Amino acid sequence: MIEKPALVWLREDLRFDDNPALRAAADRGGAVACLYVLDDEVAGEWKMGGAQRWWLHHSLSALQDDFEKFGGTLILRRGNAGMIVPQIAEELGAGAVYWNRRYMPWQIEQDKALKEQLSEDFEVKSFNGRLLNEPWEICTKSGGPYKVYTPYWKQVQQRDIRDPLAKVQKLEAPSRVPDTDKLDDWGLLPTRPNWAEGFEPVWTPGERGARRRWLDWLKSEGAKNYASHRNRPDLDHTSRMAPHIHFGEISPVTMYREMQQKIEDGDIPQEEGNTFLSELAWREFSYNLLYHFGHMFDEPLMDKFKGFEWDNDEDKLEAWKKGQTGYPIVDAGMRQLWTEGHMHNRVRMIVGSFLVKDLLVDWRKGMKWFWDTLVCADPASNTASWQWVAGCGADAAPFFRVFNPITQGEKFDPDGDYVRRHVPELKDMPKKHIHAPWQAPKDVLRKAGVELGKDYPEPIVDHGKMREEALSRYKAIK
Ligand SMILES: Cc1cc2nc3c(=O)[nH]c(=O)nc-3n(C[C@H](O)[C@H](O)[C@H](O)COP(=O)(O)OP(=O)(O)OC[C@H]3O[C@@H](n4cnc5c(N)ncnc54)[C@H](O)[C@@H]3O)c2cc1C
Structure with a gap:
């Protein structure tokens, strides 16, 4: 029997479905607590912008509802994650700390340092919950990173993308839970003026909103005519899944595999569906670039x-x-x-x-x-x-x-x-x-x-x- 709970540090993976770190914690047995840290310190001037803060508020609020439904605990904290994660793991009396990987230079630095520090007292594991392929898995013949998209995409197509992991539907809550911040106290929503008024009719942040938009879009004219319509802003036929993907409310693996299935079933014509898959790969290509050429963040690559x-x-x-x-x-x-x-x-x-x-x-x-x-x-x-x-x-x-x-x-x-x-x-x-x-x-x-x-x-x-x-x-x- 597992006595010590697992701590899952959630970051850009605010979902229960196909979430490798959360799945591993649930499969490990025992109680599970999840932690989200609003860390403006490490990202410095690239801390989350105003529009994203609006999204984050609603996404976390939806996530809190899901924790009520599926069990477990969600702890919210604000500050330097480098200090908060070890402190919460300690207070929880955790046996394991899991997370899904991030790929920006400052994020990698923070994660590496934490892994080293936490490994002394806890079982620490990281997973790929954000990409179809890790940036180091797709290489040129000489072993280096791609700087040109077409051969990169060719290689992605030759690889099998894994099946999505089963959704976590039941979590046991730990008996001893560290204090949590109140989401409303974070002040993520704009007031005076409420410049985000126009967002509300357009978006439903959170995992359920992501799933609904994705399933609706798969049935739409936009998906069936993606290649021919995707350049037409007047038609507005693209999926609008980008913020859901960014916050990890749906995984690219789920989207990729479900689109492949739609193509196979003849629901979406091959050329249209493949063009969509190639756009998901553009996202990956960008991650590949930033991972290998971190200086690109504020310096021209050329x-x-x-x-x-x-x-x-x-x-x-x-x-x-x-x-x-x-x-x-x-x-x-x-x-x-x-x-x-x-x-x-x-x-x-x-x-x-x-x-x-x-x-x-x-x-x-x-x-x-x-x-x-x-x-x-x-x-x-x-x-x-x-x-x-x-x-x-x-x-x-x-x-x-x-x-x-x-x-x-x-x-x-x-x-x-x-x-x-x-x-x-x-x-x-x-x-x-x-x-x-x-x-x-x-x-x-x-x-x-x-x-x-x-x-x-x-x-x-x-x-x-x-x-x-x-x-x-x-x-x-x-
Ligand atoms: C100047 C500029 C800045 C951009 N900034 C961002 C950004 O901050 N975040 C972001 O997600 N995308 C960015 N993009 C890429 C692209 O414009 C958006 O991903 C897309 O418009 C989102 O709408 P959608 O979800 O309806 O896309 P769809 O056409 O439905 O595409 C599906 C998904 O594929 C990915 N995708 C599509 N096109 C691209 C692309 N060209 N590059 C990378 N990924 C892509 C996205 O995840 C998108 O949600 C930027 C493009 C430009 C030209």
Whole structure:
């Protein structure tokens, strides 16, 4: 009989289903306590942003409900996890401490130090609960990490992804439970003003919300037409699973295997389903990059970009953040981000390119804004994607390929519905002019009730001129 309870340190794995560390603790026998630590110290300036704090509050609240249902105990603590985890293990009289691995440099450092310290008194085990493959498992022929996505994806496809583990449905609570913080005391939700009001109708954080969204989406037109529709922000057909995946409310293994099953059963056409699987692999590729090239977090992966001359004009950066650049597709994206904590992937690429190449603002400032405003803000995907957009990362879009915000809008939001949804002052503009209102004849603007410079801004830069300027700055570092 196991006398000493197990402590599971939950981090980015807020779920009972396919949770290797929790499964191992339950299978070990004996009581189980789980601990979540809100640690703003170790991450420093990369502590969780505002939108994520909103999500975390609701996700933990849902998790508390699940603990009531399935048993066990959830302890909440705030502070330096390096001190709190050993202290709780001690107070609990634990026999074992388990967790699922994390992959950012500062997280690895903390976990390694803790493993060493805790191993003296407890059985300590770590598991893979976050990725399909560990970053060290997918290597080039010479044994190094991939910097190009296509061969990386080829290798992922050749590997078997394990079956999801059975959901933990019953846990025994320990007899002696250390004190827990009250979630409400953490002040994770915004008040005065409540800028997250627009999140509520859109999201249901927590494992149950994740499962429902995933199952609903698998049955939807979005899943059946993923490859052809995924670039269309007006259709809004992508899964919107990113924040659920980020907080670990569902595992990528579960999603990957269930999508494979849908393809096999003929419910989702192979090409559409495979494209979705390849997007899950893009997420993994980002983790692979950040794991092997930790400095990439705040330095360009390509050295030559260290010398790039940025303007970093604060007024232009503010106009971009507020969705007031005068380029409708850019403004629609930035306003969607503020209202929903989400932005369609195609539009993320457009607004990113606009910030870096039209406004000549350092990509790290855009990355920081996304960090604070995206509910799915993820250190690996956000960093790798911003470097991709800025042309300085691995397998990145070449810098000289500058996105034209007008033609991108016309191509991917052909009727202007996405712009109308998020920029209501342009709702009566005809589709011919909606992506470049400053080029519309005066009577068209009058009919649509738009006075440029009053109802909606004139473009803050001339795209053609800025394109030339960006290319000449690029030439200087080539
Ligand atoms: C500048 C920029 C910043 C980004 N920052 C983040 C971020 O902080 N967090 C984040 O999860 N994604 C980020 N992405 C990637 C991508 O935009 C989002 O994952 C996607 O839009 C989320 O919507 P979805 O869940 O509907 O995606 P779907 O199209 O339904 O894709 C399913 C899942 O695959 C993964 N995925 C899809 N596309 C990508 C991609 N290009 N790179 C990595 N993973 C991908 C996500 O986990 C996503 O939930 C960023 C992209 C750009 C261009």
